[in-house]
Amino acid sequence: MSSVTTVRAGIxxxxxxxxxxxxxxxxxxSVFITALHPSGTYPSGIALPATPHWENFVQAFQVADMGALLLSSGIIVLAVVPISMLISTMAGFALGHLRPPGSRIAFLAFVLGLTLPLEGIITPLYYQVRSMGLLNTRWAIILPLIGLYMPFAIVWMRAHFIGMPAEITEAARIDGASTWQLFWRVQVPLARPALSSLGILLFLWTWNQFLLAIVLVDDPLKRTMAGALGAFQGQWGTNIPLLCAGALLILTPTLIVYLVFQRAFISALLEGSVKA
Incomplete structure (x- = not known):
């Protein structure tokens, strides 16, 4: 009887x-099917064409110069993600484990930073980047993204370190470990699930960054792939199949990364829910 009730409750x-x-x-x-239609047509509804045009993906790759865009996005990701993870891990360890004086105030400041919308600061950010002479460079995307990711990344890592048992720290201290050794050799290896999930999120957000790329960088080949889609759309916006093929090509790397690391990502989320 109980099993029947459980099944009914799960329906x-x-x-x-x-x-x-x-x-x-x-x-x-729908986007995938549209990308298979003849280039230059206006498909209506979700129906496979009689002859799928796979060459649309090749043409979109060539027209948008996806090779250069992949390189540009890779450079931006490799600059943003490791630096953001390093800074946020150290800050999260300090706020969540060491808890120096004023750590609560600093934590509240980062929580308030989570409420700051990018659209609300894009104009002053533009003038600040221009005064630094970084407009139309990849640094115009890299540096703001690192700063914008800090509130979430620090709160994320603090939530992990604050839940670590105090016995681990006490045992390391008894063995003579310094604060740096405690952080690097003890706490960081234990934080791998949280770090891997944070890295996935930062990668996805950086790869799909659109607004900063189109506002602060004029050269499409120095933007992220999502930002370059704006220029691609402006040139080929009337060619719907080609535009859909380009959008799918941009989406593919993020889908691959998620599928490869989905177990680590889900385990970190479940670990956080148990601690909460």
């Missing part, structure tokens, strides 16, 4: 999951 949840899956997957299927 609404399964229905909701199925509906959410449909809502999420259908737009991607």
């Amino acid at each position: 609404p949840g399964r229905i909701i999951l199925i509906l959410l899956m449909i809502v999420t997957v259908v737009p991607f299927v």
